[in-house]
Amino acid sequence: MRHALHGTAEPSRRSSGRRGLTAAMCLSVTLVVGMVSAVNLAIPEISADPVRPSATAVVWVVDGYLLTFACLLLPAGALADRLGRKGVLLVGLGLFTLGNLVCAAAPHVGVLIAGRALSGAGAAAVLPTTLALLVHERTGAERSRAVAVWASMTGLAAVLGNVGGGAALELGSWRALFLAVTPLACGALLLVAALAPAVPRTPRPVSWPGAVLLTGAVAALLYAVVSGPQQGWGSAPVLCAFAAAAFLGPAWAGSELRARHPLLDPALLTSSRVLAAAAGMALLFTGMFGLFLLNGQYLQYVQGTGPLGAGVRLLPMAAALLAGPRCGLLLRRVLGDGATAAGGMLVLAAGLAVVSRIDPHTPYALYACGAVLTALGCGIATPVFSETMVSALPGERAGAGSGLQSLTRELGSAFGIAVTGSLVTAGFTARLPARLTGEPVPTTVPAARARATEAGAGEALDPGILAAFTGAVHTATLVLAAGIALAALPVGRGVRHREG
Numbered sequence: 035m036r037h038a039l040h041g042t043a044e045p046s047r048r049s050s051g052r053r054g055l056t057a058a059m060c061l062s063v064t065l066v067v068g069m070v071s072a073v074n075l076a077i078p079e080i081s082a083d084p085v086r087p088s089a090t091a092v093v094w095v096v097d098g099y100l101l102t103f104a105c106l107l108l109p110a111g112a113l114a115d116r117l118g119r120k121g122v123l124l125v126g127l128g129l130f131t132l133g134n135l136v137c138a139a140a141p142h143v144g145v146l147i148a149g150r151a152l153s154g155a156g157a158a159a160v161l162p163t164t165l166a167l168l169v170h171e172r173t174g175a176e177r178s179r180a181v182a183v184w185a186s187m188t189g190l191a192a193v194l195g196n197v198g199g200g201a202a203l204e205l206g207s208w209r210a211l212f213l214a215v216t217p218l219a220c221g222a223l224l225l226v227a228a229l230a231p232a233v234p235r236t237p238r239p240v241s242w243p244g245a246v247l248l249t250g251a252v253a254a255l256l257y258a259v260v261s262g263p264q265q266g267w268g269s270a271p272v273l274c275a276f277a278a279a280a281f282l283g284p285a286w287a288g289s290e291l292r293a294r295h296p297l298l299d300p301a302l303l304t305s306s307r308v309l310a311a312a313a314g315m316a317l318l319f320t321g322m323f324g325l326f327l328l329n330g331q332y333l334q335y336v337q338g339t340g341p342l343g344a345g346v347r348l349l350p351m352a353a354a355l356l357a358g359p360r361c362g363l364l365l366r367r368v369l370g371d372g373a374t375a376a377g378g379m380l381v382l383a384a385g386l387a388v389v390s391r392i393d394p395h396t397p398y399a400l401y402a403c404g405a406v407l408t409a410l411g412c413g414i415a416t417p418v419f420s421e422t423m424v425s426a427l428p429g430e431r432a433g434a435g436s437g438l439q440s441l442t443r444e445l446g447s448a449f450g451i452a453v454t455g456s457l458v459t460a461g462f463t464a465r466l467p468a469r470l471t472g473e474p475v476p477t478t479v480p481a482a483r484a485r486a487t488e489a490g491a492g493e494a495l496d497p498g499i500l501a502a503f504t505g506a507v508h509t510a511t512l513v514l515a516a517g518i519a520l521a522a523l524p525v526g527r528g529v530r531h532r533e534g
Contacts, residue, residue: 056180058225059164060187062123065219066130066157067191070100070323070447072199072215073150075330075341076208080143082480083208087143089477093260093455096327097448098147101256102154103161104444105249108297111162111440112241119163120230124223126159131219138212149212161188161440165424167230181424182359182417188443192326193352193409200345244289244297251282252445259452310528311422312442314375314415317521319446321382321514322412324454325389325405328507332401335479336394336500350402351409358413371418372530378415379522382408386515390508394500422529454510461506467498479503 073096081092114122133153140146168180202214258275265272290296333344358378365374385407392401423439463475466482469489476482479499486495 054225054229055231056168056183058222058229059168059184061218061222061225062127062160062164063184063187064191064194065127065215065222066103066160067188068195068198069134069153069157069215070096070195071192071326071329072195072202072211073099074326075196075199075334075344076203076211077327077331078334078480079203079208079341080146081478082484083143089455089459089481090260091143091147092478093452094147095143095150096451096455097256097260099150099154099157100444100448100451101253102151103157104441104448105252106155106158106245107162107441107444108248108438109242109245110159111166111438112297114159114163114166118232119167120226120232122159123163123167123226123230126156126163127219127223127226129153129156130160131156131216131223134212134215134219138209140209161444165420165440178363178417178421181421182363184420188416190352190355192322193348193355196326196329196348197342197345200340200342203341241290241293241295241297244286244293247282247286247289248297251279251286252448254282255279256448256452259449259456262456306528308423308438310525311375311419312438313521314379314525314529315419315423315439315442316446316449317518317525318379318382318412318415318419319443320450320453321386321518322408322450323447324450324510324514325386325408327451327454328389328458328510329405331479331503332392332507335503336392337398337401347398347402348405350406354406354409355413358410359417361410362414362417365414366418370530371422372526372528375415375418375529376522376526378411378413378418379518379525380411381414382411383515383519383522385409385411386511386518390511390515392507393504394497396504418529450514454514457510457513458503458506461509462502465502465505467495467502469495470499 077092077096080087080095081089087095110122110126130153133149133151133156136149136152137146140149165181165184168184198214199211202211206213254275258272258279261275262272329348330341330344333339333347334341337344337347339347362374362378365377369377385404388404388407389401391404419442420439423442459477462479462482463471463477466476469491470476470482470485472485476485482499482502483496486499489495
C-alpha cells in the first residue's frame with residue numbers, strides 16, 4: 035500500500051514541479067519580450083522629451099535592445115549548453131535588471147540607448163534558455179504542448195507589455211516604466227533559482243569568430259536600414275554599412291561551415307526545412323513588431339488616448355495570441371505543418387492590410403480588427419516554426435537549437451521596427467504640410483506639432499500632420515503585408531518538405 039501511494043505521489047510531484055517551472059519560464063519570457071512593446075508606448079513621451087531626440091535616435095531606443103538581443107542569442111544559447119542553462123539564465127536576468135536601472139537614471143538619450151543594449155544582452159541569455167529548460171526531458175505531445183505554451187507567451191508578452199507599460203507611463207514618466215520592471219525581474223530571479231533544474235552541461239567550445247561576424251553583419255544591416263531615411267540612402271555611411279553587411283554575412287556562414295564547433299550545426303544551415311522555418315519566423319515577427327511600433331503612436335497621436343488607454347485597447351490582441359497556438363495545434367492535425375504555417379502568415383498579412391486602411395477618422399473597431407487578425411496569424415504559425423527549429427538538433431544541443439529560433443524572432447522584430455520606422459519617417463516627411471518642411475524637417479508627430487506651434491498655426495496644421503502620419507502608416511503596413519503574403523506559400527512548402 036505504501037509503495038502504491040509513493041508511486042502515485044511521484045508523478046504528482048513531478049507534474050507540480052513542471053507547472054512551477056513553466057510559470058517561472060513564462061514570467062521570464064514575459065519580461066524580456068514585453069519590454070519591447072512597452073517601450074513602443076513610451077515613444078510619444080520620449081520623442082517629446084526636452085532633448086528632442088531625432089526619429090533615428092528614438093528607433094534606436096527600441097532597436098538598441100533588439101540588436102544586442104538578436105546578435106547574442108546564438109552565443110548565449112551555446113554558452114548555456116556549455117556552462118549550464120540555469121546559471122546562464124540567472125546571469126541574463128541580472129543583466130536585464132541592471133540595464134533597466136541604467137535606463138531609468140539616463141541623463142540623455144545616448145545613455146538610454148546604452149542601457150537598452152545592456153538589457154538586450156541579458157535578454158539574449160534569457161530567451162533561448164527558457165525554451166531549452168522547458169522542453170528538457172519532454173517528448174511527443176507533451177513537448178509540443180510546452181512549445182505551444184512558450185510560443186503563446188512570447189506573443190502574449192508583447193500585449194501584456196503594452197498594458198503594464200501603459201499603466202507605468204500613466205502614473206509617471208517614461209523613467210517609471212524601467213523602474214516598474216525591476217521588482218518583477220527580481221521575482222523571476224528567485225523563482226528560477228528555486229525551480230529550474232540543473233541540466234547536464236555539454237563540453238563544446240563557443241565559436242567566437244562566428245559570434246563576432248554575425249554581430250557585425252546584423253549591426254551593419256540594421257544601422258543602414260535605420261539611418262537611411264535620415265542620412266540618405268546614397269550617403270557614404272549607409273552604403274558602407276550595406277557593404278559591410280554583404281561581406282560579413284557570407285563570411286559568417288562560411289566560418290560556421292568550416293568551424294569544428296560552430297554556433298550552428300552545418301546540418302541546420304543546409305536543411306531546407308529549417309531555413310524555411312527560420313524565414314517564416316523572421317517574417318512573422320517583422321510584421322508583428324512593425325505593427326507594435328505603430329500601435330502606441332496611432333492610438334495616442336490619432337485616437338487621442340493616453341498610454342494606459344492605448345495599452346488597454348490592445349488587449350483584444352492578447353486573446354488572439356492565446357487562441358492562435360491552440361488553433362494551430364488543431365490545424366496541424368488536419369492540414370499538416372506546411373498549410374498551417376502558410377495559413378497563419380496569410381492571416382497576419384490580412385490583418386496588416388486592414389490596418390493599412392486607417393485614416394484620422396477610422397473607428398477604433400476597424401483598427402482593432404486588423405490588430406487581432408495580425409496577432410491571430412502570428413499565434414497560429416509560430417509553434418510550427420519554433421518546433422521545427424528546436425527539434426532539428428539533439429536534446430543536448432537544445433540551447434543552440436532554441437537560440438536559432440529565438441535569433442530569427444528577434445532579427446524579424448528588429449527589422450520590422452527598423453523597416454517600419456524608416457518607411458513611416460520617409461512617408462511622414464514627404465506628406466507634411468509645406469509650412470513645416472523647413473530645415474531640419476520634423477520626423478515625428480511631436481516635433482511637427484512643436485514646429486507648428488512655433489509658427490503660430492498649431493491647431494490649423496494638426497489635421498495635416500495627422501494625415502501625413504496615417505498616410506505613412508498606410509504605405510508601411512501595405513509593404514509589410516505584401517512581403518509576408520508573397521512568402522507564405524514558398525515557406526509553407528518548405529516547412530512541409532521532409533528531408534530523407
